[in-house]
Amino acid sequence: MGNDLSRLILLQKLDVEIRQLQDEVTSLPVRQEELERQFAVAVTEYLDLKSELENAQTDKRELETKIEEEQQRHQKFKNDLMKSTNEREYTTAVREIDVARKVISQLETETLKLMEQIEKLESSLAEKTPAMELERQQVDRQLAGLRERTVDAEARLVELRSNRPGLYDLLSKEARSNYDRLSRMKSGLALAEARSHSCRGCRMSIRPQVFNDIRRAESIIMCENCGRILYYDDEAE
Numbered sequence: 510m511g512n513d514l515s516r517l518i519l520l521q522k523l524d525v526e527i528r529q530l531q532d533e534v535t536s537l538p539v540r541q542e543e544l545e546r547q548f549a550v551a552v553t554e555y556l557d558l559k560s561e562l563e564n565a566q567t568d569k570r571e572l573e574t575k576i577e578e579e580q581q582r583h584q585k586f587k588n589d590l591m592k593s594t595n596e597r598e599y600t601t602a603v604r605e606i607d608v609a610r611k612v613i614s615q616l617e618t619e620t621l622k623l624m625e626q627i628e629k630l631e632s633s634l635a636e637k638t639p640a641m642e643l644e645r646q647q648v649d650r651q652l653a654g655l656r657e658r659t660v661d662a663e664a665r666l667v668e669l670r671s672n673r674p675g676l677y678d679l680l681s682k683e684a685r686s687n688y689d690r691l692s693r694m695k696s697g698l699a700l701a702e703a704r705s706h707s708c709r710g711c712r713m714s715i716r717p718q719v720f721n722d723i724r725r726a727e728s729i730i731m732c733e734n735c736g737r738i739l740y741y742d743d744e745a746e
């Protein structure tokens with residue numbers, strides 16, 4: 510029985526570590542996402558400027574297309590003017606040429622304003638780029654660290670899982686079924702340490718006689734309150 514208890518202590522330690530490692534491995538995508546989210550917050554200003562620049566560039570391209578269309582109109586009326594055979598055609602062409610010129614001039618003014626805006630945005634962005642790149646490098650390093658630790662955790666998991674049967678199979682049938690049952694009921698913690706005359710699992714105090722029995726570790730003793738298997742740890746006490 511004494512052997513069972515020391516094996517149970519080891520088994521619980523092993524199972525606790527397996528669970529922690531599993532959590533570490535499965536939470537990787539969430540932690541990666543969180544890092545990316547923090548990065549996006551840290552460089553919000555930079556990203557805002559970048560999208561502002563992209564919008565301005567799109568607007569500029571649209572203006573350029575409009576100018577081209579207007580120039581074609583302008584050219585068409587110039588041709589009309591040359592081909593005009595009467596006063597009415599002549600007047601219309603002159604009027605339309607004038608309208609097209611004004612529109613082109615307006616569009617060109619808008620384009621100039623946009624180009625100034627684009628220039629300003631580009632220089633602001635260039636100013637903020639080094640800080641943003643530094644931030645990115647830090648995030649990349651953190652991501653690499655996360656992946657590395659996950660690879661280590663996976664390797665350790667394989668090792669622990671392969672060790673587990675060797676320990677579990679040495680337990681008596683009774684100890685095994687007690688452990689499995691309690692482990693299911695107590696979120697994986699079938700054992701609790703008895704320290705300073707109380708159960709560390711539920712804080713219930715333990716009678717001195719029972720506490721002495723636990724210290725002797727000659728039999729499996731369960732907490733009268735929470736039902737966990739109690740053990741005594743010299744070093745912890």
Ligand SMILES: [Zn+2]
Pocket residue numbers: 701708709710711712713732733734735736737
């Ligand atoms: Zn208890």
